[in-house]
Amino acid sequence: MTAGIERLMAEKYVLITTYRKDGTPVATPVWAAPYHGELAVWTERKSGKVKRIRRDGMVRVQACDLRGRRTHGPEFTGRARLLDEAGTEHVRHAIARKYGVVGRVSMFFSRLRGPKDRVVGVAIRLAEA
Numbered sequence: 633m634t635a636g637i638e639r640l641m642a643e644k645y646v647l648i649t650t651y652r653k654d655g656t657p658v659a660t661p662v663w664a665a666p667y668h669g670e671l672a673v674w675t676e677r678k679s680g681k682v683k684r685i686r687r688d689g690m691v692r693v694q695a696c697d698l699r700g701r702r703t704h705g706p707e708f709t710g711r712a713r714l715l716d717e718a719g720t721e722h723v724r725h726a727i728a729r730k731y732g733v734v735g736r737v738s739m740f741f742s743r744l745r746g747p748k749d750r751v752v753g754v755a756i757r758l759a760e761a
Contacts, residue, residue, distance in 0.1 A: 636706050637758050640695060641666045643705075644731075647696035648673065648756070650684035650712075657692075658684065661700035665726035670755040671710070672723040677752045685712045691756060708758045715753035723753030 640646065641664070649659040660681055662673045671693060675681055685691070694707040715723065 634760055637671075637708065637760070639705060640693065640708060640758070641671055643695040645696050645698055645700075646671070646673075647694050647700055647702060648681065648712075649692040649694075650681050651688055651690065652684060653687065659700060661696050661698065663727055663731060665723065665730040667719075667723055667726055667753075667755055670757050672715075672726060672756070673754050674720065674723050674727060674751050675754060677750060682714065682752060682754070685714060685754060689713055693756060693758060710756040710758040712754050712756045715755055717749070719755065720751065720753035723755075724751075 643664070645661050646664045647659050647661050648664075649657045651657055658680065662675065664671050664673045666672070689712045691710050691712045692707050693710055694702050695705040697703050
C-alpha cells in the first residue's frame with residue numbers, strides 16, 4: 633500500500649464519486665475506515681450510490697471536507713463492492729473505532745432507525761498510483 637493510500641485512509645472525510653448510466657459523475661462525502669487493506673464506508677442500502685455501485689463498481693476517491701469540497705491529496709481510482717451482513721458489521725465497528733464517541737453514537741442511532749439490513753458496507757480496493 634502506498635503512502636498516499638495510507639494518508640487517504642486516515643482522512644476524516646473522503647469524497648466517493650460514482651457514475652450514472654450516462655457517465656455523469658456523482659460525488660458524495662462520507663466517513664471511511666480501513667478494512668482489510670481496502671477503504672470501507674457504510675451507507676443506506678437504497679441510496680443512489682449503492683444502485684450505481686451495483687451497476688458499475690468503478691469509483692474515484694479523494695480527501696475532502698465535511699461539505700465535499702476537495703481539500704488536498706491525489707485522487708485515486710478504485711473498484712467498489714457491496715459487503716455481506718458480516719462485512720457490514722465489521723465496517724460499523726471500524727468506523728465506530730476510527731471516529732470515537734461520535735462514531736459510536738452515530739452507529740447507535742443508525743440501529744434505532746431501522747432493521748440491520750437497512751444499511752450496507754462498501755469496500756473499495758484502491759488502485760496504486
